[in-house]
Amino acid sequence: MASAAKSPGPPSATRAAIGRAVAEKLEADPRIIRVPLDAAQVYYCLDFLTDDECRVLIEVIDAGRRPSTLLSQSADPGFRTSESCDMDRYSPIIRPIDERVADLLGIAPEHGETMQGQRYAPGQQFRAHHDYFHQREPYWAAMQGQGGQRTWTAMAYLNEVEEGGATWFPLAGIRIPPRKRMLLIWNNMKPDGAPNDATLHEGMAVVAGTKYIFTKWFREDRWLKAAD
Numbered sequence: 001m002a003s004a005a006k007s008p009g010p011p012s013a014t015r016a017a018i019g020r021a022v023a024e025k026l027e028a029d030p031r032i033i034r035v036p037l038d039a040a041q042v043y044y045c046l047d048f049l050t051d052d053e054c055r056v057l058i059e060v061i062d063a064g065r066r067p068s069t070l071l072s073q074s075a076d077p078g079f080r081t082s083e084s085c086d087m088d089r090y091s092p093i094i095r096p097i098d099e100r101v102a103d104l105l106g107i108a109p110e111h112g113e114t115m116q117g118q119r120y121a122p123g124q125q126f127r128a129h130h131d132y133f134h135q136r137e138p139y140w141a142a143m144q145g146q147g148g149q150r151t152w153t154a155m156a157y158l159n160e161v162e163e164g165g166a167t168w169f170p171l172a173g174i175r176i177p178p179r180k181r182m183l184l185i186w187n188n189m190k191p192d193g194a195p196n197d198a199t200l201h202e203g204m205a206v207v208a209g210t211k212y213i214f215t216k217w218f219r220e221d222r223w224l225k226a227a228d
């Protein structure tokens with residue numbers, strides 16, 4: 001999270017193996033399309049969710065939303081201005097969707113963090129950041145104890161946004177406009193398992209309408225929720 005550090009972290013055989021296994025699973029799936037990019041492994045699945053699922057997930061987000069937070073405080077108060085909602089993975093609404101995401105990637109559900117809903121009103125955004133943890137940051141020791149590095153991200157768009165709200169990868173050079181029901185998937189690591197700086201991405205400001213998504217981050221090991 002937070003700003004790009006010079007070296008985001010060393011290679012890792014474990015993460016490299018996860019990267020290969022997930023890419024192989026996705027590439028064998030006829031529902032998945034790879035975005036033609038060299039800098040990062042990015043995929044999407046157009047109709048991953050049904051309209052009903054999108055509607056119910058939006059209701060869950062609206063009922064549980066609170067201001068979004070950051071792991072390291074940014075000097076810019078406008079860095080992440082959305083609202084978030086931690087989704088109860090054991091609820092009968094969330095669990096099947098949560099497990100379907102893990103199954104699509106071929107990652108054991110225990111490696112996934114709780115799905116997090118995000119809501120952006122006009123003007124709200126999540127400035128350019130990495131989903132992986134910067135290993136030089138003070139939070140890294142705690143993250144290592146909670147399942148280690150984030151490997152893959154899966155993010156679903158739950159509604160059409162009137163204007164704005166694209167997910168922009170400025171270094172990889174793609175901008176993805178929100179598209180209802182679509183799941184976007186990317187590997188935050190390089191093929192050698194080191195964090196990939198080119199996965200820097202931004203949830204661009206919504207101009208008109210409201211944007212609802214959920215984000216699911218996978219860890220290299222089993223995720224252990226921090227004690228509250």
Ligand SMILES: O=C(O)CCC(=O)C(=O)O
Nearest residue numbers: 126131166167202203215
């Ligand atoms: O809103 C977006 O398009 C990006 C969200 C995001 O990067 C995240 O939740 O980590």
Ligand SMILES: [Fe+2]
Nearest residue numbers: 129130131201
């Ligand atoms: Fe992100």
